[in-house]
Amino acid sequence: MAVLSKYFSDQDLAEIKEAVKQAESKTSGEIVPYFAEASHHYKEYAWQVAFLGGALGGFALFIQSQFVDSSWGEIPLIYAILYIWTGSLIGLVLGTALPILRKLFISNKMKSFYVNLRAKEAFLNEEVFRTKDRTGILIYISFFEKIVRVLPDVTISKIVPQSDWNEAVRLIIDGMKSGNKRAGIVASILFCGNLLTKYGVEIQKNDQNELSDEIRDGGTLL
Template structure:
């Protein structure tokens, strides 16, 4: 058996947002940054950090309430009297709720706009920590791995350094690495932002004397990781 034909296989998240030359450039940037330091830089790209399906019910609640208010306002404004007003009022709420549920369930980008910033931050932080463990960033010889976690739909980035780097580099120093990627996502220059951030991290580590060792080996591959599709 030859397996699933290529045209039937789902497109990877990376292939959806980056060309092959983009991915090669990001990989090269990791290699260049690591040539200055003993650290291992692991970029990780996720389309989103959670499916947020729970918020489809919030969409139903909002649309149901809006439909009910609209019906009540129209009835009073235009003095609509046809009998069975209570039935039609309840019906308008249910129709609106079902419509809101359907829209937010089918369209993830609509759904995510209902989510509070705090909730998004929670799921991004949680998924970044999971990625740190899944990619085994902690398994470097001197505990000098760094995860750069990028969550596209939320426009959030997290830089998670392993303990030996965290001891030396203040948290505030990573703000520029985050800003470069976020600005790139907002301006539709995702690859440029990621490359700039990776190179910045290499210079920052060199600044704090996380120097490359004589017997340094590439302990973690340089490719950007595909976070898959959650929504």
């Protein structure tokens, strides 16, 4: 529960669990919320921070030689190497230690790629497919990337158009942007329950709770 306890209070987690229970009380669908701090470590982008640090080191040397100590004349090669390598090393250390710096260089395409990959892994690892009528739904939330994916199992995907999950995604994204993650997740879960009811995924007489109601802890990769 390391990551969940970092971002949610016990009361938040209880309300999310209750929302799942309430949503599933009207449908045979099984809703599985999953919260990951990030979908990839992006450590390879620390090198781009290092390149930026080297460029800034070179720029600092230029400023010093032109405006601080103009008596240098030509910049000694050893100074150029020293400033650039020092800037690169500082950039590499900071880029490795601070994910927010790496994030500056990550394209939306790459973020989507890793989120999609990790969401599919979560679907399998959490065995969302393990329901009698294949009515599981994974709500995958990747906090670092601010990306949400809804992955319905085959029975649900045949009934509910993919475009109808956009509102479920929007509710969580808006919650993250406003600083109220719990409210966004709760609203999204309840919306999913209503959406399943709308499309006729009704609760069966012998319905059982096949997947637990707790939000899953996706851990951290940062």
